[in-house]
Amino acid sequence: MFDIPSWLLVFPVLGFLVFIHEMGHFLTAKWFGITVKEFGFGFPPRLVGVRFSQGGTIYSINWIPLGGFVRMVGEHGDGIEEGKYVRQKPEKNVILVRGRHNHPDFYGLFAVPRDASQEDIRRSYVELVELINLREPERRDRMLHTLQIAYSELSNPEKRAAYDELIKNVQMEPADPPDYYGLLEVATNATQQEIDDGYADLVDLINKKNPDNRAGMLRYAEHAHSVVSDPESRESYDRRLRAIVPQEVSFASQSVLKRTIVLVAGSFVNLIFPIIVFAVMFALPHDVPSGRVVITAVAPNSPAEQAGLTSGDSIVAVNGSELDTHADLMQETMSNLGSPTELTIQRGVFIGNPPAPQPTSGSHEITILVPRVDPPELRVVERVVDPTSEVTLTDARRYQPNLQIGDTMRQGAMGVMIGTYDTRLVERDYSIFQAVPMSFQQMWKVLTLTQSSISRWVSGGPDPGLSGPVGIARVTGQVAESGISPLLQLTAIISISLGIVNLLPIPALDGGRLMFVVLEFLRGGKPISPRYEGMAHLVGFLMLIGLIVVVSYFDILRLINGDSVIP
Template sequence: MIESVFAFGQGALGYIVPFLLVLTVVIFFHELGHFLVARWCGVRVLAFSLGFGPEIIGFNDRHGTRWRLALIPLGGYVKFYGDENAASAPDRDKLASMAARDREVSFYGQSVGKRAAIVAAGPIANFILAIVIFAMTFWLLGRPVTEARVDAVQPNSAAERAGFQPNDVIVSINGGHIESFSDMQRIVSISAEQQLRFEVRRGEQTIPLTAVPELQEKKDSFGQVHRVGILGITRSADASQVKHQSYNIGQAFVAATEETWFVVERTLGYIGGVVTGREKADQLSGPIRIAQVSGQAAQIGIDVVINLAAVLSISIGLLNLFPIPLLDGGHLLYYAIEALRGRPLSDRTQEFGFRIGIALVLSLMLFATWNDIIHLTTL
């Protein structure tokens, strides 16, 4: 019995520790974006917190900012002078009685443009972090590349109906150049039930083909089920067909930007598919499943954990840009309305919006956690 409990504890630590490390790095850079732009705009920063709740450890810097590590590690915040709480709601009573010189260093004493820049800096920092991670990975390690050559065509597949043949080399899809089999797979995977125009090299000829990838469920290496487009072709498993592609630093950043955009595009495509009913919402993951994937990634290798951090950083940056009050995107929505009206929304309207935002965010968290629990019970 004791050995079982010990083994369970070791397994839990194997998931929790990598998850907290990855999440802490991503949250730190998100909040650092807010912090740096606020400082550049002359705003006094009262606190920079990793986590919520009681402080575990902290210190004050020479500018008077309290840097703190808090007990609940699922998030963080930057609190500005004039804020009522960690969600950057304004303390109207304090602002009304504030001296002019104090108002100048408060968040709400700034122009709407500066406030928008400070808020947008968090998600932007997440995208920059992802690009840097991907770029360093490509620059230092490169990546394996396999020619987009058809080794076999599966019977009764979309590829067979389209007229693909063994030894065809895919050179473009919808006019976009294809450099590797992975490039082709990515486009096909996000294009289920959509018509794609292919150009293939067959001997000395270039032949146009049209195919509609079928929607199928596939498991990834972490056991996660994804609904993706399948064409029905396979590539050769011969190691001689795999080449190692190296990048200089400039090429690495270009490839990293493309990689980041692909993750954004795939995420938005999935969300759009959920809204239209084409995708199932059961792929939405919460902290339990992210912790599980983090632990599995740690067992594979540090490079997988680092790339997971990049993907998680993109996801957090993108989520925060959604126009939901309470999130950064909700604040940006308020500032856009303020810029158009010439004055901010009333406190009552903003408070009502924040309540709706809290309800939406909590509902999303509960739904994602429920998905995690269902996923664990079906393993």
């Protein structure tokens, strides 16, 4: 198997990348004033959590170490709207909610006895949901949203106790019955006419909802109407309530631009981190292996053969970028699949025993070829009938000496086999003005390499090497044994992958949530039902977990068989 201490490094590596990703969401949400309920590492159930102030953010560590989350109010359309304050009046105990400007004409009341059980509250909630579904199909989503807030408030004994504490010393005339809670939503910019119209709608709703409690509920509505009609009364309740119940600002209440920024912030941090890593690595003095990149074999009918390349030629540079090792050539080639690529060549041959490459010219030549996106697989035969799928044994052995009749010869993008000769360590360092542009170039190379690998896979090429947690752990352990510099490079590459994958339009990912924001924008500001969006994210989450399980299964099979985790 593999060394336990080395593969365990995957936990701090992934943990750090998840942390900075979620920190991107967290900081931008805080910047816009959005209420963040919880900043969590891992997925629930919660292992430990701490809160530094009453009503503040919970910072938690959870049992399932597969990611992290930032739980914002209204993240999935089920939170409390911007500018919301909860009020309770003595005796009548009406909870007033001042709504956001995009709810200018809706008022709702949800009342239950003070000694009501949770089942009583749930039953009353269900009855009112049924009534709204029947009577207000056009305003259903908006009204149910308000009702959900009320249900949440009334189901929380601690909040009800806080409201009681708030109004202990406030004297009001007793009402009959005296022990009801309720909710009324009023827009902060509502005109008196809108308040009056809403009150009329509310009275009609109460009459239809429960005739038995009609008298008591109408008393609450009447009192609430008088309070919200008086700006001084509303401001008075504002001042008293701010000391006890903090204002909660919803993610859902933000503009499309702000929500987009919050959603992409995590991936943005993951994509910025590699640039910083690459810049630091380029700027610090470091040893790099450097040698001559020499062609050891050329495949028949390949782009390299058609360009006139032969065994013994050295490839000095690709598109002006000088090469140190054959790994540099592979990276440059994969970054230019399907595109004309300029090679700087020094002609040479293999001489001696064992054969060693020797230059035959002191000058360099420029040749252009197009690396293939999907190189062919050729079957080795005695006599070629179809040159597009077959190759003679003689030609095949010039490329791969151990091939036999009936074997399959797989070519590379250029159709060359290469090696690095006369390798030595060279110390290099660059100024910050050189290192930063180089880091962006390196970032671009990784992105184009990823895109090329996926394109080849989609078109029938080799597996790009998808790995789950097991595969990533194995590779991390192997790379860590080579030193801190390779480990930092791997961390940067994983960070890039994390940033890109999270932007894919898959429900449960940031890109999936962004997709719903875009749909809301295209629908003229009308959001998708929170219920349907929540279901979509749940399905997406389950699919992602399933994919992780499947990929990890194949990773484990490779380990059992002694194969490389990454094909």
